[in-house]
Amino acid sequence: MNPVIYRPDHNLSEINSLAELKDLTVRCARCALRDGCSRVVFGEGNPNARLMLIGEGPGADEDRLGRPFVGRAGQLLDKILEAISLERFAHTYIANVVKCRPPGNRAPRPEEAQACLPWLYRQIELVSPGIIVLLGNSALRNLVDPDASITPMRGQWLVSKSGIKIMPTFHPSALLRDSGKKRPVWEDFQKVRDEFLKLAES
Template identity: 50%
Template sequence: MHKSRTNFVFGEGDKNASLLLIGEAPGAQEDLEGRPFVGRSGKLLDKILKAIDRDRFNDTYICNILKCRPPENRNPSLSEIDECKPYLNHQIKLINPKLIVTLGLVAASTLLGKDSSLKDMRNNIFYYMNYPVLVTYHPAFLLRSPSFKRNAWEDFKRIRDYIKD
């Protein structure tokens, strides 16, 4: 997979953040720029963060499970996830967040080891490496299915309140 990438997309934000957002993998724009969530999904994520008085550089860190774009933008394989997971685990330990938020089903399933729907995982607090984890929709999904934006907004209000406590 690393042979097909343009850039290694490690992550971006405050390295001492209380909020760690984890997505699936870099997309085409992210691969070109070497930064996570910079395309249409990133613009939506930035708007959501602003609505809860945050941004990607203020007490927030954003990364993906995979650090390289899967060829042809396909879903990552289990072996690719297994190869990248030690890097993610190291990031989590270094950042030491108060809360981890997974963006989308792939990120949630990878961290939590659950074979459940996103709908079933939302509204619950899980733990990964002893860090609390909340699950919400990936911004790309919200762009394709705007009717879920209200649910995502409820999730992000919960995230805001959790971090304030």
């Protein structure tokens, strides 16, 4: 029996848990990315996390394992979190703009991102973080402004309509290509740590 293809064209507010949302997401066929990937990479972490990290999309390692940020960039992200005394499974929830790997690790096309964003929006609502870190241009452009650029906007706090504090910064993969970006990212995550501690005390 073929699985039911779920197309989230209606209001997802009726979905009340991440587990239920994941079950529906893995059956999504709103764009062609699902046809070319091995696994849907839904997201993982603490479902009640105060801090949510959002990247671009799964890479080869993520596609193979069905988990976000498990390759070299993910290992670097773990080290960054450790450096500010946070642990990804205890303190964060991690997701991506798209949940299926784009061919050749290219950036998601606008229509692919738009097809997948309803899932991410509902994830954000269910996790209800106080802070979101946007990792790289794709996350910034799809969640804040399609004309934005990460370099001039990184390190600046933004605030969503619902009051979530948003910190754009470079994607960990950019640090692997350019070590000069490590210092700015470290400064950005220190700001995130300070804000996280304020939330923990409130």
